[in-house]
Amino acid sequence: MQIGSIDFGERPLFLAPMEDVSDPPFRLLCKRYGADMLYTEFISSGGLIYDADDSVQKLDIYDEERPVGIQIFGGNVEQVRQATRIVDAIEPDLIDINFGCPVKKVVRKDAGAGILRNLPKMERIVEAVMEGATRPVTVKTRLGWNDDSIQILEVARMLEDKGIQALAVHARTRSQMYKGEARWEWLRRIKEEGVRDIPFIGNGDALTPEKVKAMFDETGVDAVMIGRGAIGNPWIFEHAKTYMATGEVPPPPTWPERLAVVAEHLTLKCEWLGERTGVLEMRRQYGGYFKGFRNASNLRAALMEETTKDGVLEVLLNAKENADEFQMSVPATPSKKPKATRSIPAAVKAKLPTPSAQKQRAPATVG
Numbered sequence: 001m002q003i004g005s006i007d008f009g010e011r012p013l014f015l016a017p018m019e020d021v022s023d024p025p026f027r028l029l030c031k032r033y034g035a036d037m038l039y040t041e042f043i044s045s046g047g048l049i050y051d052a053d054d055s056v057q058k059l060d061i062y063d064e065e066r067p068v069g070i071q072i073f074g075g076n077v078e079q080v081r082q083a084t085r086i087v088d089a090i091e092p093d094l095i096d097i098n099f100g101c102p103v104k105k106v107v108r109k110d111a112g113a114g115i116l117r118n119l120p121k122m123e124r125i126v127e128a129v130m131e132g133a134t135r136p137v138t139v140k141t142r143l144g145w146n147d148d149s150i151q152i153l154e155v156a157r158m159l160e161d162k163g164i165q166a167l168a169v170h171a172r173t174r175s176q177m178y179k180g181e182a183r184w185e186w187l188r189r190i191k192e193e194g195v196r197d198i199p200f201i202g203n204g205d206a207l208t209p210e211k212v213k214a215m216f217d218e219t220g221v222d223a224v225m226i227g228r229g230a231i232g233n234p235w236i237f238e239h240a241k242t243y244m245a246t247g248e249v250p251p252p253p254t255w256p257e258r259l260a261v262v263a264e265h266l267t268l269k270c271e272w273l274g275e276r277t278g279v280l281e282m283r284r285q286y287g288g289y290f291k292g293f294r295n296a297s298n299l300r301a302a303l304m305e306e307t308t309k310d311g312v313l314e315v316l317l318n319a320k321e322n323a324d325e326f327q328m329s330v331p332a333t334p335s336k337k338p339k340a341t342r343s344i345p346a347a348v349k350a351k352l353p354t355p356s357a358q359k360q361r362a363p364a365t366v367g
């Protein structure tokens with residue numbers, strides 16, 4: 001499968017754009033574990049043209065993560081046009097337009113999935129992006145606004161006619177939000193009756209290696225995009241690939257391996273955002289990494305208390321030394337809060353993975 005000149009080989013796996021999740025540190029971890037394509041979280045075109053710090057920061061991409069796409073959203077054609085030029089100057093491998101976000105404050109401005117109610121304007125937005133982009137433009141959308149207005153086959157053809165180079169569809173309507181099952185039967189129809197020559201990327205409920213394979217087998221999509229299945233679980237890409245090649249799902253990472261990945265995630269976050277913000281932002285990730293483990297809530301509580309990187313690393317080290325407290329099971333007895341050790345032995349510290357990633361460039365200055 002190919003998008004523009006990027007050759008992905010057979011059955012590639014894409015990391016979904018996810019707000020507050022798909023940042024550079026997490027993308028790097030997913031890349032390490034086999035993700036073939038990465039996207040930034042969605043970035044507001046208005047935020048970019050008004051130089052809002054949080055939007056501009058989301059443009060950061062590491063060289064090591066390529067190919068990477070920058071995803072933008074917006075319902076104002078002129079703003080999207082200008083934002084495209086800003087994004088294009090950052091030199092991502094592709095520019096993706098978000099026509100799928102279901103959130104109220106986004107859709108009411110005709111952005112995200114809101115545009116599914118105004119297809120002529122969707123065309124104008126795509127034209128504006130195509131005009132400003134010197135690299136492939138792709139779209140990620142949903143089946144339609146609601147069950148009474150599923151027009152995805154027409155939308156797919158229109159988008160291809162406009163010149164987009166790949167289409168990703170989350171197989172739910174906007175009204176479904178994240179409820180119910182993703183409707184994979186529509187993925188098959190879009191592949192067979194919607195897109196003609198461009199690659200089609202399936203998305204929605206590919207949450208395990210088995211489901212990733214099933215999506216390929218049952219729908220014929222060219223690539224599978226994984227979202228929630230990767231949260232706290234970046235090795236899903238490698239596991240899905242092994243499963244597709246051998247029929248066996250590798251065992252989950254050992255407890256020390258899991259802790260080492262959390263430590264590396266933290267280190268990358270701190271490198272990217274500075275220690276204070278990195279430690280704070282990392283708090284959102286612990287739930288995913290320790291889901292289903294006995295005493296996980298105590299461990300999370302202990303991690304949340306820490307305000308420095310070394311403090312978090314101490315708690316992780318302590319959790320490593322007391323591995324028998326954290327087996328995958330339902331809590332049987334009231335658990336103790338893990339105690340931090342005094343300091344991390346140098347030998348252990350040396351074994352913590354060091355991030356090789358360097359920022360490709362300082363955040364862009366835009367305006």
Ligand SMILES: Cc1cc2nc3c(=O)[nH]c(=O)nc-3n(C[C@H](O)[C@H](O)[C@H](O)COP(=O)(O)O)c2cc1C
Nearest residue numbers: 016017018019041042098170204205206226227228
């Ligand atoms: C926390 C979170 C944030 C998301 N943010 C974005 C986003 O910024 N852009 C986007 O196109 N979709 C976003 N999505 C939707 C996902 O990309 C994906 O379409 C959806 O989760 C379905 O895939 P999954 O079943 O593999 O999770 C987000 C989803 C989640 C759970």
